[in-house]
Amino acid sequence: MRRNLIVNIVYMAALFLLVLVYRNWINISYISFFLGGIIGTLLPYVDYLIYAYVMQPNASVSKEAVGLISKKDVVKSVNLMISSDLSKKDLIFHTVWFQLIFLLFTFFVVTSSGNIFGWGIVLAFSLHLFIDQVVELVENKNFDSWFEGIPYQLDKLQKKFYLVGVGALLLVMSFLL
Numbered sequence: 001m002r003r004n005l006i007v008n009i010v011y012m013a014a015l016f017l018l019v020l021v022y023r024n025w026i027n028i029s030y031i032s033f034f035l036g037g038i039i040g041t042l043l044p045y046v047d048y049l050i051y052a053y054v055m056q057p058n059a060s061v062s063k064e065a066v067g068l069i070s071k072k073d074v075v076k077s078v079n080l081m082i083s084s085d086l087s088k089k090d091l092i093f094h095t096v097w098f099q100l101i102f103l104l105f106t107f108f109v110v111t112s113s114g115n116i117f118g119w120g121i122v123l124a125f126s127l128h129l130f131i132d133q134v135v136e137l138v139e140n141k142n143f144d145s146w147f148e149g150i151p152y153q154l155d156k157l158q159k160k161f162y163l164v165g166v167g168a169l170l171l172v173m174s175f176l177l
């Protein structure tokens with residue numbers, strides 16, 4: 001989790017700094033944008049807790065994770081679940097379906113809300129999911145697990161176009177602020 005979290009925070013900070021400079025938001029009053037970004041970067045980890053408590057509470061990894069949480073060691077619990085071989089179909093947030101729905105929600109929040117804290121949350125959350133896909137593609141040479149459960153098959157090139165499209169959409173939404 002530590003490496004994954006550092007990668008996500010670095011990319012979030014880089015994107016948010018670009019947005020702040022582009023929008024000329026160099027002022028302490030825009031700190032809430034960054035605070036929202038930090039929260040949005042952490043929120044996808046809740047997916048593992050949902051898995052442990054709701055989706056598969058009887059799985060051995062869930063029982064072990066819940067035991068660690070009861071000892072107030074949430075970080076070790078999430079590390080355990082990340083390092084375990086959970087299928088993306090068992091997670092809610094780490095799927096293409098959720099990502100598409102959340103991108104629509106992100107667009108709605110960015111275009112119709114004036115709350116920069118909320119902008120930070122949704123942009124960072126969407127960026128976190130995108131970064132997770134890129135990391136999986138680089139490390140495993142594919143990110144097919146994100147597409148489990150969709151009724152049609154995409155070839156490797158279509159999946160890469162999807163990833164490029166999501167990245168471009170995130171950039172466009174970031175600079176719509």
